[in-house]
Amino acid sequence: TQSARPVVLIAEKLAPSTVSVFGDEVEVRHVDGTDRAALLSAVADADALLVRSATKVDAEVFAATNRLKVVARAGVGLDNVEVPAATARGVLVVNAPTSNIVSAAEHAVALLLSLARRIPAAHASLQGGEWKRSAYSGVEINGKTVGVVGLGKIGQLFAQRLAAFGTQLIAYDPYVSAARAAQLGIELVELDDLLARADVISIHLPKTPETKGLIGAKELAKTKKGVLIVNAARGGLIDEEALAEAVRDGQVGGAGVDVFATEPTTSSPLFELPNVVVTPHLGASTGEAQDRAGTDVAKSVLLALRGDFVPDA
Numbered sequence: 001t002q003s004a005r006p007v008v009l010i011a012e013k014l015a016p017s018t019v020s021v022f023g024d025e026v027e028v029r030h031v032d033g034t035d036r037a038a039l040l041s042a043v044a045d046a047d048a049l050l051v052r053s054a055t056k057v058d059a060e061v062f063a064a065t066n067r068l069k070v071v072a073r074a075g076v077g078l079d080n081v082e083v084p085a086a087t088a089r090g091v092l093v094v095n096a097p098t099s100n101i102v103s104a105a106e107h108a109v110a111l112l113l114s115l116a117r118r119i120p121a122a123h124a125s126l127q128g129g130e131w132k133r134s135a136y137s138g139v140e141i142n143g144k145t146v147g148v149v150g151l152g153k154i155g156q157l158f159a160q161r162l163a164a165f166g167t168q169l170i171a172y173d174p175y176v177s178a179a180r181a182a183q184l185g186i187e188l189v190e191l192d193d194l195l196a197r198a199d200v201i202s203i204h205l206p207k208t209p210e211t212k213g214l215i216g217a218k219e220l221a222k223t224k225k226g227v228l229i230v231n232a233a234r235g236g237l238i239d240e241e242a243l244a245e246a247v248r249d250g251q252v253g254g255a256g257v258d259v260f261a262t263e264p265t266t267s268s269p270l271f272e273l274p275n276v277v278v279t280p281h282l283g284a285s286t287g288e289a290q291d292r293a294g295t296d297v298a299k300s301v302l303l304a305l306r307g308d309f310v311p312d313a
């Protein structure tokens with residue numbers, strides 16, 4: 001049933017502040033975006049669709065819409081929204097490109113420190129009734145060479161934070177100039193050079209056809225033996241099987257992984273390995289980031305529904 005007010009369909013759990021932005025101007029409805037049949041039916045009457053990362057907004061979804069004007073991604077990555085399909089139907093796509101970048105960078109740091117000091121394993125051991133100090137010796141980050149793959153907003157925030165640990169920073173990013181990197185105190189290098197020199201590698205790339213599988217068995221073989229690898233960006237940028245194999249044979253000393261090729265998932269070859277710290281895509285999961293992601297996109301959605309210009313965030 002069509003309401004007099006524009007219908008905003010929220011397909012995932014978003015911060016409560018999101019709905020507050022809308023006030024009475026729209027009718028807010030909810031659906032579970034991972035329930036395909038429910039989504040396809042609910043989207044028929046929607047003027048706006050709000051998602052996080054679990055809902056696949058593809059051509060089939062757009063084909064089921066009748067009055068959709070805007071799709072909003074309450075976060076950064078747009079890999080779950082088929083933007084050309086939206087454009088073909090005249091549907092605007094908005095995201096919240098700065099909402100969770102600090103949280104994502106902080107999570108990458110958290111994974112790295114957990115890995116370096118073996119905190120999850122030591123925690124589990126002590127809670128399990130063991131006091132094993134010698135079993136959980138770690139490494140310092142100070143003095144290490146840190147390779148940042150992808151020097152965009154999140155990569156830069158990660159690098160800034162790592163600089164405070166007394167690291168030497170190198171980065172690979174074909175879209176950033178060496179001069180800009182130098183301003184940030186970072187040496188820009190080719191990927192092979194980064195792989196060969198880094199003691200720690202952290203990935204901060206979007207998932208695109210160009211970046212998918214960027215780090216596979218061949219690249220891992222070029223790393224320094226014992227390198228620590230962090231991926232809080234997207235699953236599939238590093239080949240999961242190849243990473244697990246490299247950890248198993250000791251080429252990679254440990255991996256901190258927040259994102260997986262298929263999500264949600266409860267099985268990955270990485271889950272069985274002792275030198276691996278994993279989290280279920282929590283990079284953006286802070287109160288602050290979710291508040292910003294929700295309210296930022298809600299404001300853009302209101303502008304779009306009013307027919308106003310929607311500025312880039």
Ligand code: MLT
Binds near residue numbers: 076
């Ligand atoms: C993003 O792209 O913003 C993140 O994946 C965060 C999220 O899970 O919403």
